[in-house]
Amino acid sequence: MKNIKIIEVPSEIGAGTRGASLGIEAIKIASLDFMSSFFIHFPCEKIPHENKLLYEPIESPYAKRIKGVVSMYEKISKAVHDTLRQGFFPVVISGDHSNAGGTIAGIKMAKPESKLGVVWIDAHADLHTPYTTPSGNMHGMPLAATINEDNPEMAVHDLDPETAKLWNKLKNLGKIAPKVLPEDVVFIALRDYEKEERALIEKYGIKVITVKEVRNKGVESIFKVVTRYLSDCTDIYVSFDVDSMDSSISKGTGTPVGNGLREREAEDLVSKLMQNRKVCCLEVTEVNPTLDKENLMAEIAFNILQRSVNVLMMS
16 A cells, blocks of 8 residues: 655646646646545645746747746655655646656656656657757656757757756756666657657657557556566656547647547556556646636546546555
8 A cells, every 4th residue: 555645736837828837726626526535635745836937038948937947846856755755655746747857856866776667648749858849848848858868960949058058957957867768768649749759759769659559459458568568667657648638628738639548548547557566656737727618627637646546545
């Protein structure tokens, strides 16, 4: 039985659309509407955010608000590190997906000897760098920072020295780089990414499991594939971006994409992954209630959270 601790990260400075910082409160509202005591059950830590930067001019166009992102990574990594060291299982609920880079850094800082696998359930690859980004939004970069990649072959921007310095700081947080090897990353439901990201996926042969495969083979079979593929990892982090689900249900997120997972598939998949004893951290991210009707996205995210945590409690 695992001792769960919830880490709330209401930061949305990595996103291009406003509102993801409200995702955590929306998920809590969903739990109240379902009359669940989920948020009363577990100890909880709230990480201070840097969302005030949203009102300030952007200094680095190719890595927007990167100063704030560095600060968030430092705070998140410390919280995750301390949580793991205290024997808890961190369940991170975060605003935008850039925060995941801080979560991974925290896992590695707590377990520096660990061979860490990452299951990235997301419509997007999040493998851009400040050198390749089309938008400058940092939520498109956490995996690149994690695998310590600049992708110079595909570079389209020249960085000013300050941005380059901050980007290097992100990649080297905890004085560990890379934190994860590309061959220890598994994408699930990936379907919307640019040629610069495709180049990295092909270069490293990163494992991609499509929505079609999940649907045709079934969650049980996908679980086996992932478990086998990451069999030489000592720990596994599961990152669930709600935009992995189909845009018909994932309206309440900043970057919805069609042909995604169905609600039931996502719920079955994430909760099934929690049965793998190597899983040491779960993150749920990118719920944006300002884009939603009837708080639907948060309700789905809450169902996934609750079922996954129930599995963890039993395992």
